[in-house]
Amino acid sequence: MNPSGLDLPPLLAAFVFGLLGGAHCIGMCGGIMGALTFTVPPSMRSPLRMGGLLLSYNLGRISSYMTAGALVAALGTLISLSLLARLLLQGLAAVMLILMALYIANWWKGLLGIEALGKRLWRHIEPVGRRLMPVVHFPQAFALGAIWGWLPCGLVYAMLAWSLATALPLQGALLMGAFGLGTLPALLATGLAARKLGHLIRQPATRTLAALTIMAFAVWQLWALNAHSGDHASSHSPTHSSSHPASHSFSHTIH
Known part of the structure; x- marks a missing residue:
């Protein structure tokens, strides 16, 4: 992809990854959504108001994802000054996606160890969010969502590794925004719809399909990365020096 813009496939893939991670999102944030609902005074629980509060909360959460992505x-811009560093970052992103797939499928919980790295920071952030409860105003819900968007989450960390590899703040923000939008259906569903959706995405077959989809994408990224690194190496060989100048730029496989 041209470094000057972000094409649709990565954004679409990030959105789909958010959809596929819905079961994990319900487990991580479902309790917070429930608390947000039940702490609102009964006299203020109109469907329109509650829907607005839940939407504001999630927009705040996604804004934090986008900030972290940027x-x-x-x-990544500072790290990827050399070809080798760029290759390592993009390889790391693909590996993190594979770990994300293993986590979603319940095949391996290695991402839990990565989540533990963010718990120290979270201890200082969580009390601020609790002071915003109960939520009765839309800006209050947005602020709470922005705080809880930093909740340690292995899936978010996997996507952040992908954002790191883009080495462009706008692209990193858009990837995380697309991922966050993909998580919305699971977190906005309520009542019967939530139970049906939760049952569907918790099915082993659904989780396996989701995992295989993400792993296929990650393997494709690794294959493309290897192909581009091979092209770069050949362009600097003596037999290709005339047709591939040394100033030939590296094309980001993830972009």
Whole structure:
């Protein structure tokens, strides 16, 4: 992809990954959504108001994802100054996606160890969120969502690794935004719809299909990465020096 923009497939893939991670999102944030609902005074629980509060909360959560995506991508810009560093970042992103797939399928819980890395920071952030409860206003719900968006989550960390590899803040933010939008259906569903959706995405067959889809994408990324690195190496060989100048730029496989 051209580094000047972000084409649809990565954004679409990030959105689908958010959809596929719905079961995990319900487990991680479902309790928070329930608390957000039940702490609202009964006299203020109209369907329209509750829907607005839940939407505001999730928009705040997604804004935090996008902020984190932009920050790690900016860090990636500093790290990926050499071809080797770029290759390593993109390889890391693909490996993290595979770990994400294993986690969703309940085949391996290695991402739990990565989640533990964020718990120290979370201890300082969580009390701020609790002071915003009960939520009765839309800006309050947005602020709470923005805080809870930093909740340690292995799936979010896997996507942040992908944002890191883009090495462009705008692309990192858009990837995380697309991922966050993909998580919305699971977290906005309520009542009977939530039970049906939760039952569907918890089915072993559904989780296996989701995992295989993500793993296929990650393997394709690794294959493309290897192909581009091979092209780069050949362009610098003596037999290709005339047709491939040394100033030939590396094409990001993940972008």
